[in-house]
Amino acid sequence: MDISLKNVEYRYQVDTPFERLAIKDVSIDIPAGTFLAIIGHTGSGKSTVLQHLNALLKPTGGEVVLGDKVITADKKQKNLKEVRQRVGIVFQFPEHQLFEETVEKDICFGPMNFGVSEKEAKIRAREAIAHVGLSEEILEKSPFDLSGGQMRRVAIAGVLAMNPDVIVLDEPTAGLDPRGRKEIMDMFSDLHKQRKLSTILVTHSMEDASRYADKIVIMHSGQVYRTGTPLEIFSNPEELIKMGLDVPEVVKFQQKLERAFQRKFSKTCLTIEEITEEISSFLKRGDVQ
Amino acid sequence: MKKSLVQLNDISFKYDLDGDYALRNVSFDIYEGEWLAIVGHNGSGKSTMAKLLNGLNFPQEGSITVGELKLSEETVWDIRERIGMVFQNPDNQFVGTTVQDDVAFGLENHGIPREEMVERVYKALESVKMDQFLDQEPHHLSGGQKQRVAIAGVLALRPDIIVLDEATSMLDPRGREEVLETVRVLKKNHEMTVISITHDLEEAAKADRIIVMNKGQVYKQGTPEEIFQLDEELVALGLDIPFPVKMSKMLKSLDLPVSKYHLSEEELVAELWTSHSKM
Amino acid sequence: MMEKMIFGRYVPADSVIHKMDPRSKLIIIFLFVCIVFIANNAITYGALVVYTFLMLGLSKVPMRFVFGGLKLVFILILFTFLLHIFLTKEGPVIFELGWFKVYEEGLRQGIFISLRFFLLILMTSILTLTTTPIAITDGLETLLGPLKKVKFPVHELALMMSIALRFIPTLMQETDKIMKAQTARGVDFTSGPVKDRVKAVIPLLIPLFVSSFKRAEELATAMEARGYRGGEGRTRYRQLSWGLTDTMMILLLAALTVLLIVFRT
Structure with missing residues (x-):
């Protein structure tokens, strides 16, 4: 869309x-x-x-x-419902929106509001929970017995189960530890690539x-x-x-290098691999212009 | 020279007596005037430790000594005067209806006479640069500002130690920097001891000492240099490696002239520059 | 909708009334509520009206703002007025239209009782418009202070009130946030049959409760960490100061009371 x-x-x-x-x-x-x-x-x-x-x-x-x-x-x-089904929003600290007795019911809540049958919603819940990297056993638990990180994932699963075409993420990793942050972002990146979301x-x-x-x-x-x-x-x-505003670490580092060497690199590097290569070729050539 | 201020002696703690240990056989010292970072992934027991330091929970085994006081039901109020805490959620520790009322809250609790309170409140707010907001209500403040008020509240009580229990984790980058800068200045001016419980490794890299927690135990303690030599081990613990260390490692692996894992970008740039100019 | 309500809302301004001690304002309101019932004729009601508008004038709160905000109350007053017109059947008839008769006593009662109601609302509005909720709490705490002797938890009550006041805006923001999150999940809070709308409240209320409990718990921990252990041995930061104006205002009200007693019939 x-x-x-x-x-x-x-x-x-x-x-x-x-x-x-x-x-x-x-x-x-x-x-x-x-x-x-x-x-x-x-x-x-x-x-x-x-x-x-x-x-x-x-x-x-x-x-x-x-x-x-x-x-x-x-x-x-x-009739904004159709739009809302197609655009899923994961709000900041989405775990605050959980309310059902079980994780499964909570994940099914969104889809069923948009007219999906209970049977279909349950199938989607299973898919969604796997997507966010949790096991199916968790479906029977109360969302309030989970750890903070798990609650976040359940809330995200609740949005994914709506099968949106567009997903909007508001600081989805706020408050998570580095591993949790990376896992969540990689998951969204995969979803984007696989489903063209x-x-x-x-x-x-x-x-x-x-x-x-x-x-x-x-x-x-x-x-x-x-x-x-x-x-x-x-x-x-x-x-x-x-x-x-901040800039990525790599960009900041390149800036510092350029200042120290008083020379511009041939391009702006965005990844650590790119900049390593630049530095390497530069140092090995050993030329300063 | 380095005087031990707090001793944790073989602490074990469970929230639920039938449950698992949240902390197990934890021992370490906190030294006067240091900035100690306690790192670990969520659930590693690092926040539990903060609560024990302040007597908000009592360990089932082991003992905690602060100065000459052994932590117990009798001494807990005195200890709380010496150890101030700033918690994670800026909203849930703001008690007063305005900035100055909130800073005064701790002073009121300790029965400080009013004339002295007025002075202390103002001074504390001045040192966190919030003295322009005396009558501001909390919902008109940013997260970073609220945390600075919380720091002022701690400061007004003149503690020896300030514990930041993930105090920056809910803030945006600007708020985070604001708060850390405030604490850095305070530490310098008031010779305070800072304990920062965090999973922000960039912040930990600037500490004097780091304790890595894992599964309720001390995994390793040492200077940032020592800790970041652990490298992939930290990643396996759910933590991250600061950028300069990553960068040094990448360059080193290509046999570029990098002698060690640098903790600051400036150091790394300087080394690259020196080696380059020799060529 | 909420923006236009003035009841319980503080409007900052630099006025005599704003500067008064909340204790004197509370005492005045309390006395006023009593003496309103003394009035029973045109002169006494007239005196009350003059007094109330004098206070309103001194408070420097824009009239338009006060009356605009009291629209709902006016409807209520009008209703009271009509009720008396219809139901009181005493004294001579002064107006007649078919079966509908207005009696003199009905009109009199209608006017006086509506007026009484109106003045009470206006005076309490002046209090809340010129006094911050926290100042009212402080005032109440001090005035009720003597009750501590009979083990009435005055301090705890005042603390509860001030924390509640502190968290109202926070909870409003939170409610708005959760409503939006659930709307995005397909809940419709604004239309549909009543049954559905009642059901829609559950996904709002439960998260709100859960987060309020969590807040309360964290707040209690933070308060404990900051050395809170009840009212005993606590000093006070906020100070109330009774000035000359406060005494004068009380005297003015006393004078009005005497006037009312003398001129009532």
Whole structure:
């Protein structure tokens, strides 16, 4: 499913003294199958953008196109269920949304809300639980008896079981330890590759953005500051640093090297392998121009 | 020279008497003025340890001594005055309705006279750079700001030790840096001992000493240099390796002139540069 | 919707009333509630109205804001008024339309009782508009202080109130977040038959309970770690200061009381 935001504007609490402009003039194209990362500070408007992706918020200006549905300020939208089924959102700390007696029931909750039969939902629950790397025995347990990491996975399984075409992730690894972080991100990356699932990752982690995304959008004070491939975005690290944003470790390291050697490398490296190669060829040649 | 401030002596602890050990035969010392990082994956027992230090739980076996005090039901309140804690969730430790009320909460508990409180509250907030927000309500603060207020609350009680129990894990990178920088400055100015319980290895790399926990036991303790020589062993424990160490390792494997696993990028860059200029 | 409610909402401003000690404000409200019932004729009610509007004026809270926020209350007052018009059948008839008759006593009662209701609401609104909830809590704690002698848990009650106040915005944010998460999972909170909507509350309430319990537990741990062990031996940071204005205001109210007693019939 293609998603596109056209000059979207959103104001909170319109017509009250507390009215506040959250985002304006936001245009983003997300063709089916993209892995997009949205980065920016807390308060840059990225979570407001996220909530437009499955019509949790209705824009106060511009339009949001979700597949064949067009959502605008003045049009009353009925039947958003279809959209919500097709765009699954994994919110930050998704384990906070668990509520059923058993893991299985909780995973089936989403699909059954969208009209899937109980039998089918249970099959999907089994698939989803395997996908997130948990064993089937866990299905019978109460979600509240699980460890934090397991709860996170169950909540993610609950979204996957809805069989969405697009999955939106809001800081999916917040609070996890390094292994948990890597496992969860690798899982989403595999899903993206195998099922051609469009994936939209909202994150603070430049490492994840540069490693997994095909395209990056930088949000700044409620607007799209820049759009591009990781290479394009990180080729100009000074600019990002000036905005108070981080850059990936590799990019930072390259910057430091370039400064020390007073010489530009031939390209911007995004992986540790790339930069090792650059350094190696450079040192072995031993030439300074 | 290095004076031992806290001694943990063969501690074992279970949350549930029929359950598994959360901590088993743990012994180590905490030295005056050091920054000690306790690392381990989630569930390795590192947060349990923090709670024992402060008498929020009591070990079933072994003993904990803080200064000259042995931790027990009788001494626990005195010990809590000497060991301040900052917890993980910024919201769930903010008791007061405003910033200054929250910082005053601990002082009120310890029966500090009001005139002194006013001064201490202000000074504490000044040292975490939150003195412009005296009357701000918590829901108008960022996570990093709330954690700085929590630090001020600890600081106002003038403890010897501050324990950060995953205090930065729920923050965004900016908030994290804000909080760590605050603690670094405080440690320097107040000669405090800092115990940071974390799984952020970049942060641990900057500590004076690291204790690696695994399955409720001390897996290894040493300086960051010593610990990061463990390399893949750390990854197997569910931890990570800081970037400069990874980079050094990659370069070394290609026989490039890297003498050791560096803990800072600056060091590594410097070594590469020196070897290059000799060529 | 919530934004337009003024009941219980604090509006910061620099006014005499804002600067008053919450204790004197609480005492005044308490006395006011009593003396409103003394009034029984035009003069006495007139005096009450003048007094109330004087207070409102001194509070510097914009009128438009106060009355805009009390719309719901006005409907209630109107209802009370009509009730009296319809039900009281005493005194001469002053208006007649078919079977519908308005008696003088009905009109009088209707006006006075609605007015009484209106003044009470207005005065309590002035209190909450000019006093932070925490100041009200502090005031109550001090005023109820003597009850500690009979083992009434005044301190605990005040602490509970202040923590509740502190966490209201946090819980509102949390509710909003969980609602959105469940909406994304296909729950419809805003339309559909009543039965479905009641059912939709479960996926909202359970996570809210679970997280509140977790919060409470963590908060208790944090409080303990910070040395909290009950009200005993605790000092107070927030200070209440009784000023000349407070005494004057109490005297003013006393004068009004005397006036009401003298002029009532």
